[in-house]
Amino acid sequence: MKYDFPQLDHKWQKIWADSKQFNAPTSSKSKKYVLDMFPYPSGDGMHIGHVRIYTASDVLSKYLMMNGHSVLHPTGWDAFGLPAENYAIKHSVHPTVSTSKNISNIKRQMSELGFGYNWDREINTTNPEYYKWTQWIFIQLYKAGLAYEADVPINWCPKDKTGLANEEVINGKCERCGTLVEKRNMRQWMLKITAYADRLLADLDQLDWPEHIITMQRNWIGKSNGATIKFRLEKSNQMAEVFTTRLDTLFGATYVVLAPEHPLVGSVVSPDQRAEVERYIKDTAEISEFERIAVDKPKTGVFSGTYAINPVNDAKIPIWIANYVLPHYGTGAIMAVPAHDERDYAFAQKHQLPIISVIKSKDSEGQLPYVGDGVLENSGEFNGLTVNDATKKIVAKLSQNHLAELKTQYKLRDWVFSRQRYWGEPIPIIHCDKCGAVPVPDADLPVKLPEVEKYEPTGTGESPLAAISDWVNVKCPKCGGAAKRETNTMPQWAGSCWYYLRFIDPQNKAEFASQALLKEWLPVDCYLGGAEHAVLHLLYARFWHKFLFDQKLVPTSEPFQRLESVGIVLANAYKDSAGRYVHISDVVVDGEMAFHKSTSEVLTVEVEKMSKSKGNVVSPDDVITKFGADALRVYMMFIGSWNEMCSFDIQGLQGSSRFLYKAASLSELLEDKGSEQIDLITAKSVIKVTSDIEKMQFNTAISQLMIFANHLSTLKTINVTQYEYLLQLLAPFAPHLVEELWQKIGHDTSIFNTSWPKIDPKLAIDENVTIVVQVNGKVRSKIIIPIHTSETEVVTAAKQDSKISPLLNQGILKVIYVPDKLVNIVTK
Numbered sequence: 001m002k003y004d005f006p007q008l009d010h011k012w013q014k015i016w017a018d019s020k021q022f023n024a025p026t027s028s029k030s031k032k033y034v035l036d037m038f039p040y041p042s043g044d045g046m047h048i049g050h051v052r053i054y055t056a057s058d059v060l061s062k063y064l065m066m067n068g069h070s071v072l073h074p075t076g077w078d079a080f081g082l083p084a085e086n087y088a089i090k091h092s093v094h095p096t097v098s099t100s101k102n103i104s105n106i107k108r109q110m111s112e113l114g115f116g117y118n119w120d121r122e123i124n125t126t127n128p129e130y131y132k133w134t135q136w137i138f139i140q141l142y143k144a145g146l147a148y149e150a151d152v153p154i155n156w157c158p159k160d161k162t163g164l165a166n167e168e169v170i171n172g173k174c175e176r177c178g179t180l181v182e183k184r185n186m187r188q189w190m191l192k193i194t195a196y197a198d199r200l201l202a203d204l205d206q207l208d209w210p211e212h213i214i215t216m217q218r219n220w221i222g223k224s225n226g227a228t229i230k231f232r233l234e235k236s237n238q239m240a241e242v243f244t245t246r247l248d249t250l251f252g253a254t255y256v257v258l259a260p261e262h263p264l265v266g267s268v269v270s271p272d273q274r275a276e277v278e279r280y281i282k283d284t285a286e287i288s289e290f291e292r293i294a295v296d297k298p299k300t301g302v303f304s305g306t307y308a309i310n311p312v313n314d315a316k317i318p319i320w321i322a323n324y325v326l327p328h329y330g331t332g333a334i335m336a337v338p339a340h341d342e343r344d345y346a347f348a349q350k351h352q353l354p355i356i357s358v359i360k361s362k363d364s365e366g367q368l369p370y371v372g373d374g375v376l377e378n379s380g381e382f383n384g385l386t387v388n389d390a391t392k393k394i395v396a397k398l399s400q401n402h403l404a405e406l407k408t409q410y411k412l413r414d415w416v417f418s419r420q421r422y423w424g425e426p427i428p429i430i431h432c433d434k435c436g437a438v439p440v441p442d443a444d445l446p447v448k449l450p451e452v453e454k455y456e457p458t459g460t461g462e463s464p465l466a467a468i469s470d471w472v473n474v475k476c477p478k479c480g481g482a483a484k485r486e487t488n489t490m491p492q493w494a495g496s497c498w499y500y501l502r503f504i505d506p507q508n509k510a511e512f513a514s515q516a517l518l519k520e521w522l523p524v525d526c527y528l529g530g531a532e533h534a535v536l537h538l539l540y541a542r543f544w545h546k547f548l549f550d551q552k553l554v555p556t557s558e559p560f561q562r563l564e565s566v567g568i569v570l571a572n573a574y575k576d577s578a579g580r581y582v583h584i585s586d587v588v589v590d591g592e593m594a595f596h597k598s599t600s601e602v603l604t605v606e607v608e609k610m611s612k613s614k615g616n617v618v619s620p621d622d623v624i625t626k627f628g629a630d631a632l633r634v635y636m637m638f639i640g641s642w643n644e645m646c647s648f649d650i651q652g653l654q655g656s657s658r659f660l661y662k663a664a665s666l667s668e669l670l671e672d673k674g675s676e677q678i679d680l681i682t683a684k685s686v687i688k689v690t691s692d693i694e695k696m697q698f699n700t701a702i703s704q705l706m707i708f709a710n711h712l713s714t715l716k717t718i719n720v721t722q723y724e725y726l727l728q729l730l731a732p733f734a735p736h737l738v739e740e741l742w743q744k745i746g747h748d749t750s751i752f753n754t755s756w757p758k759i760d761p762k763l764a765i766d767e768n769v770t771i772v773v774q775v776n777g778k779v780r781s782k783i784i785i786p787i788h789t790s791e792t793e794v795v796t797a798a799k800q801d802s803k804i805s806p807l808l809n810q811g812i813l814k815v816i817y818v819p820d821k822l823v824n825i826v827t828k
Contacts, residue, residue: 003628003661003664003737003740005624005627005628005629005630005631005736005737006624006625006628008628008736008737008740009112009114009624009628009629009630009736010112011736011740012114012735012736012739012740013111013112013114013736015739015750016114016116016750017111017119019750020120021116021750021752022061022062022065022071022073022116022117022118022752023118023120025070029070030068030069030070031069031070031071031072031520031521031525032061032064032069032070032071032072032525032526033071033072033500033521033522033523033524033525033526034057034060034061034064034071034072034073034524034525034526034528035057035072035073035074035500035503035524035526035527035528035560036053036054036056036057036075036527036528036529037053037496037527037528037529037530037533037537038075038076038077038078038496038499039075039077039078039106040077040078040079040081040083040084040492041077041079041084041099041102041103041105041106042083042084042086042087042102043087043102044102044105045102045105045106045109045619045621046106046109046110046619046620047610047617047618047619047620048569048571048610048617048618048619048620048623048636048648049566049568049569049610051113051620051632051633051636052566052569052636052637052642053528053529053530053566054075054110054113054115055113055115055633055636055637056528056564056566056637056642056696056698057073057526057528058073058113058114058115058116058633058732059633059637059693059698059732059733060526060528060693060696060732061073061116062116062731062732062735062752063693063732063756065116065752066728066731066732066751066752066754066755066756067755067756068755068756072118072121072503072504072521073116073117073118074117074118074121074122074123074503074506075110075115075117075122076121076122076123076124076125076499076503077099077103077106077122077123077124077125077126078125078492078495078496078499079099079103079124079125079126079495080125080126080131080423080424080425080490080492080494080495081419081423081424081491081492081493082160082162082176082419082421082423082492083176083492084098084099084102084423084492085421085422085423085455086160086176086177087102088423088455089456094453094455095422095423095455096126096451099126103124109620109621112620112621112624112629113620113624113629113632113633114629114630114633114735114736116735116752120506121503121506122506123499123502123503123506125425125494125495125496125499126449128446128448128449129446129509130495130502131425131446131495132445132446133498133502133512134425134490134494134495134497134498135425135426135427135428135440135445135446135447136428136442136445136512137497137498137512137544137548138427138428138490138494139428139439139440139442140547140551141191141547142429142437142439143439144547144551145192146191146192146195146547147189147190147191147192147417148189148190148192149187149188149189149190149437150187150188150190151185151186151187151188152185152186152188152190152416153183153184153185153261153327153328154183154184154185154186154188154416155168155169155181155182155183155416156181156182156183156184156186157174157176157177157179157181157182158179158181158182158459159174159177159179160174160176160177160179160421160457161420161421161457161458161459162419162420162421162457163184163186163188163416163418163419163420164181164416165415165416165417165491165493165536166413166416168536169181169289172288172289172291173288175536180288181288182288183285183289184461186461187418188416188417188418188488189416189417189418189427189429189486189488190414190415190416190417191414191415191417191543192414192415193412193414193415193539193540193543194410194412194413194414196543196546196547197221197223197410197412198223199546199557200217200221200412200539200542200543200546201217201218201221201223203542203546203557203558204217204218206557206558207558207560207561207562207563208561208562208563209560209562209563210531210563210564210565210643212531212534213531213534213538213563213565216534216535217534217535217538217539219411220411220412220535220539221410221411221412221539222410222411222412223408223409223410223411224243224245224408224409224410224411225245225406225408226243226244226245226246226247226406226407226408226409227243227244227247227395227404227405227406227407228241228242228243228331228404228405228407229241229242229243229244229247229250229311229335229398229403229404230311230402230403230404231256231308231309231310231311231317231335232308232309232311233264233267233268233306233307233308233309233319234306234307234308234309234316235306236267238264238267240256240258240264240268240308240319240333241331241333242256242330242331242333242334242335243330243331243334243407243409244334244335246337246340246341247390247391247394247395247404248358248359248376248387248390248391248394249337249339249340249358249359250310250311250312250335250337250358250379250394251310251312251313251356251358251376251378251379251380251382252337252338252339252340252356252357252358252359252378252379253310253317253335253336253337254317254336254337254338254348254353254354254355254356255317255318255319255320255336255348255353255354256308256317256318256319256320256333256334256335256336257301257319257320257321257322257324257325257333257334257336257347258304258319258320258321258322258325258332258333259321259322259323259325259326259327259332259333260280260281260284260285260321260322260323261281261327261332262321262325262327262332262333264333265277265281265304265321268304268306268319269304269305269306269321270304270305270306271305272305273302273303273304273305276302277302277304277321280300280301280302280321280323281321284323287323289326292323292324292326293324293326298346298350299322299324299343299346299347299350300322300323300324301320301321301322301323301324301347301351302320302321302322303318303319303320303321303351304318304319304320304321306318306319307319310335311398311401311403311404312380312394312397312398313380318353320336320351322347324343324347328413329411330409336348336353337358338353338354338355338369339355339356339357339358339359339368339369339370340357340358340359340369340370340371341369341371342369342371344369345368345369355368356378357370357377357378358376358377358378358379359372359373359374359375359376359377359387360374360375360377361373361374361375373386373387374386374387375387376390382394415540415543417490417491417494418488418489418490418491419463419488419489419490419491420457420458420461420462420463420488421457421463421464421489422449422452422455422456422457422463422464422465422489423449423455423489424449424489424490424491424492424494425449425489425490425494425495426447426448426449426465426485426486426489426490427486427488427489427490428440428445428446428447428486429485429486430474430476430477430483430484430485430486431483431484431485431486432476432478432479432481432482432483433481433482433483434476434479434481435476435478435479435481435483437486438476438477438478438483439477440477441477444477447485449489450465450468450471452464452468462487463487463488463489465485465487465488465489466487471485472484472485472487473485493536493537493540496537496540496541497537497540497541497543497544497545498512498541498544498545498548500524500527500541500559500560501513501518501522501548501554504517504518504520504521504522505517505518512553515553515555518554518555519555522554522555522556522559523556523558523559523560523561524559524560524561525561525562526561526562526563526564527559527560527562527563527564528563528564528565528566529563529565529566530565530566531565531566534565538560538563541559541560542558542559545557545558545559546558564642564643564696565643566642566643567640567641567642567643567644567645567646568609568645568646569609569610569645569646569647569648570607570608570609570610570645570646570647570648571584571607571608571610571616571617571618571647571648571649572584572594572605572606572607572616572647572649573605573606573607573608573611573614573615573616574587574594574603574604574605574615574616575603575604575606576596576601576603577601581613581614581615581616582596582603582615583615584615584616584617584618585597586598586615587603589651607647610648618648618650620632623650623653626653627653627654627656627657628657628736628737629736630660630733630734630735630736630737631653631656631657631660631734632653632656633733633734633735634656634659634660634702634733634734635652635653635655635656636648637698637699637701637702637733638656638698638699638702638703639652639699640699641697641699642696642697642698642699643696659705659706659709660734660737662709662710662713663705663709663726663727663730663734663737663741664737664741665713666709666712666713666718666723666726667723667741667744667745669712669713669715669716669717669718670717670718670719670720670723670745671717671718671719671720677719677721678721678722678725678759678763679722680763680764680766680767681707681708681711682708682722682725683759683760683763683764684704684764685704685705685707685708685725685726685729686725686729686757686758686759686764687759687761687764688700688701688704689701689704689705689729690756690757692704693732698733701729701733702733705726705729705730705733708726708729709726712726720745723745724745724757725757727741727742727751728751728754728756728757729757731751731752735752738751739751765787766787767786767787768784768785768786768787769784769785769786769787769820769821770782770783770784771783771784771785771794771798771820771821771822771823772821772822772823773798773801773803773804773822773823773825774822774823774824774825775804775807775808775824775825775827776824776825776826776827777824777826780803780804780807781798781801781803781804783797783798783801785797787820788819788820791817791819794817794823795815795817795823795825798823798825799825804825807827808825808827810827810828811827811828812825812826812827812828813826813827813828814826
């Protein structure tokens with residue numbers, strides 16, 4: 001039996017589109033909101049890694065639909081921001097043109113894979129009717145005091161020529177292009193995400209999210225409970241304030257360190273040290289934050305020439321300037337306790353500074369630095385106290401003189417929200433010399449992005465919009481005087497902070513979404529995407545959602561109840577003898593050997609993450625043309641656990657294709673009679689596939705379907721019920737072929753309008769069970785008997801077993817029986 005899979009695929013895709021098969025009903029009775037992280041159309045189309053995410057959400061959606069749920073499964077385009085603009089620059093086209101082209105291509109690919117999106121709800125973050133509400137939400141943040149302007153040191157990417165949020169800097173480099181970032185002081189719009197730090201942290205306990213992503217969010221927020229301590233500067237009334245989580249080690253503080261950017265640096269440096277300090281500060285400005293705090297980098301510093309007074313014992317300790325202290329972490333100053341901190345210990349050894357142990361335990365004899373628990377020593381009146389008791393007493397003593405205060409600090413910093421680029425949402429603020437920053441009135445939203453020919457970043461710190469005088473110069477909405485528009489644009493994350501809300505009510509012109517509909521559909525029941533968004537997108541979206549919740553604009557405090565993150569997809573990368581990557585299209589594979597198509601050179605094979613530079617990115621178009629959409633869908637769900645790393649090998653698609661052909665050929669074995677008898681493997685398959693899809697264990701679900709199909713193929717005839725169950729279980733994975741087979745066996749409605757198979761669990765229980773038989777605790781034999789056989793009959797059968805009876809000559813002391821599992825005979 002042969003199938004023209006591309007033709008079959010298109011047939012059913014048209015039928016589904018015309019009938020709006022996968023549009024969510026207007027009622028959310030028994031609702032399920034399934035969402036994958038919508039794509040940004042910055043490239044030429046999807047690759048196999050994207051296919052894996054979108055296939056999983058589609059399988060889950062189709063399964064839930066067949067289980068009687070009203071399923072909301074929409075998608076759209078995250079089309080503003082750096083990726084889309086950089087793509088346009090690279091290809092010398094306007095981002096409006098390239099974005100539209102890329103959207104059309106990806107939408108075609110999605111349709112050709114049979115993804116059941118509700119296209120009536122499609123959104124595009126670059127559509128003014130959409131970003132009108134992004135701007136409106138920004139204005140609400142501004143009115144609530146959570147959006148503000150500030151001159152701050154920001155991360156500047158010299159290649160992308162724009163500011164970056166802290167979250168967009170990975171190991172000191174731009175998250176997008178890999179360029180080493182610089183620090184620049186610039187006017188920026190900031191969002192006060194720190195105001196929500198405690199709630200963002202505490203509410204993680206409510207969520208059904210992978211533990212590693214919850215941990216990443218916790219670490220990024222970085223809550224630390226400790227105290228601020230004031231060190232008086234010698235011969236001055238000024239104070240250097242430090243934050244510490246180890247107040248118990250205060251007697252061991254032997255020096256203070258200020259960040260080179262600390263405001264006290266100018267006043268603490270002695271005249272004879274000024275030239276050296278200024279030289280050091282200049283050198284520090286040329287290295288990245290990542291290099292400054294890297295564990296493997298030597299800790300440099302310079303003595304200020306002056307001293308501070310330790311408030312707990314009046315000891316005079318030197319003040320150093322060192323680049324491993326950052327201005328925006330804590331207070332920009334630390335007390336250094338080298339005996340109990342690895343970084344301080346290394347610095348003290350290098351610069352020959354005192355090291356005083358003040359915490360000891362049985363396990364810390366002679367161990368420096370010691371960072372564990374214990375009791376205090378060399379700490380005056382606090383000697384012998386535990387760390388916890390000493391902390392309480394020390395802060396109580398110092399707080400009497402206002403030298404200490406319990407405090408909570410966060411690693412999280414306010415979100416740098418400005419971008420000095422063209423392709424983004426205009427920030428809806430007008431600057432007036434008389435009135436200051438004035439929000440654009442609601443009636444004037446959206447502030448549309450003007451059409452321009454030249455949109456490349458200037459690199460001056462200003463957006464290209466600043467040069468468009470007829471767009472910039474406006475009247476102040478408040479006083480009517482001359483004013484100017486804000487020319488910075490929003491970051492790419494703005495539109496994705498709330499897009500899941502707009503899907504619920506995408507045509508609404510009066511509000512971003514109807515309150516009644518939001519109440520019906522929120523929260524998102526299952527959100528699927530890549531772990532690379534564990535901090536940026538998820539943290540930002542949670543922040544905006546909590547703000548909207550406080551404004552009584554959404555009914556839930558969290559947006560995404562369940563989160564599922566996909567594992568990275570690896571693929572074969574091929575190298576020639578010179579170590580150069582060979583594009584997969586130029587490779588011929590013969591068994592385990594790979595050859596260059598043109599030169600016939602034998603190539604080496606390495607399994608690596610898909611990358612254009614390595615030539616191992618696989619387009620779904622190439623696969624669909626050869627194998628059809630269903631084989632690709634099945635293979636992508638079969639190659640490994642969905643949330644773990646897996647390897648794509650195009651040769652493996654042949655196995656998926658053979659499986660689908662086998663499922664199709666079984667229709668020839670259907671018996672004429674209407675028997676509905678269900679055998680054990682059929683019952684087991686229904687229960688296991690159901691359970692596996694619920695748990696997103698798609699690979700084991702497909703394994704069971706293969707077992708089921710193989711079993712049916714061994715029978716002379718199969719009844720209609722058995723075959724219908726196979727098709728229904730397979731439908732979410734291979735929808736095109738299954739719809740065709742469903743029609744072939746006499747049905748005139750879509751299989752997705754049928755009910756998911758339900759089986760009495762008793763039918764899936766084996767009739768027989770294998771009992772392990774031990775003698776004196778050692779396994780000696782196994783017996784197969786009917787399940788739930790009485791203990792007396794099981795023990796008798798065990799004693800009579802040919803391998804067991806010769807071992808019982810000494811007599812039996814006792815018998816231990818675990819029902820349906822084990823018999824252990826203990827001899828005398």
